[in-house]
C-alpha cells in the first residue's frame with residue numbers, strides 16, 4: 577500500500593504464502609483507495625508466478641529470516657526484475673539482539689536460542705550483503721537500522737519469548753531456576769520502566785546487471 581505512492585502510474589504486486597495475510601493486505605489496499613493499482617496474491621517466494629524481467633523493482637521485508645533457502649528466493653526476485661532494476665531486502669540480524677539484564681549468561685542463552693532454535697534463518701540480516709553479491713547484483717549498498725524496545729510486553733510478543741524460553745529449556749540452554757529469576761528481574765525492570773532491548777535491521781539494495789546504456 578505504501579509503495580503505491582512511489583510508482584507513479586505503475587502498479588504494485590505483493591505475495592505471501594499465507595492466505596490470511598493476502599486477505600488483510602487486500603482490505604488495507606481497499607481502505608487506502610489504491611486497490612486498482614495494488615494486488616495481492618497467495619504464492620511461494622521461492623517460485624514466483626511471474627515472467628522473467630517483469631518488474632522495475634522487487635523487495636522483501638522480514639521474509640528471508642523465515643526461509644530455509646534464502647539464495648533460492650533471492651534468485652527468484654532477481655529473475656523477475658528487469659535488467660537495471662532494483663532488488664531490495666530488509667531483514668533482522670537476530671544475532672545483534674540484546675537485552676539489558678544482570679544475568680548475562682541467561683540473556684545470551686535466550687538470545688542464541690531465538691536465533692538458532694526458534695527461527696529458520698535467524699542470522700539472515702548479516703548475510704544479506706554476501707547473498708546479494710553472490711546473486712550477481714551490482715552496486716550493492718547496505719544500511720543498518722537499529723530498533724529499540726522499552727515496552728516489555730510488546731518485546732515479548734515481537735520476539736515470541738514464550739516459545740524461546742520453552743525452546744531454551746528443552747535444549748538445556750537454561751535451567752528452570754535461572755529462567756524464573758530472569759522473568760522476575762524483567763518484570764521488575766518493566767515495573768520500574770527500565771526495560772531495554774535492541775536489535776539491528778539490515779537493509780541491502782542492488783541492481784540487476786544487463787541494462788543497456
Ligand SMILES: C[S@@+](CC[C@H](N)C(=O)[O-])C[C@H]1O[C@@H](n2cnc3c(N)ncnc32)[C@H](O)[C@@H]1O
Pocket residue numbers: 591592593594597619620621622636637638639642643
Ligand atoms: C514477518 S512477516 C513480514 C510480512 C511483510 N513482508 C511485512 O513487511 O509486513 C513474514 C511473512 O512471510 C511469509 N512467508 C514466509 N515464507 C514464505 C514463502 N516461502 N513465500 C511467501 N511468503 C512467505 C509469512 O507468511 C509472513 O506473512
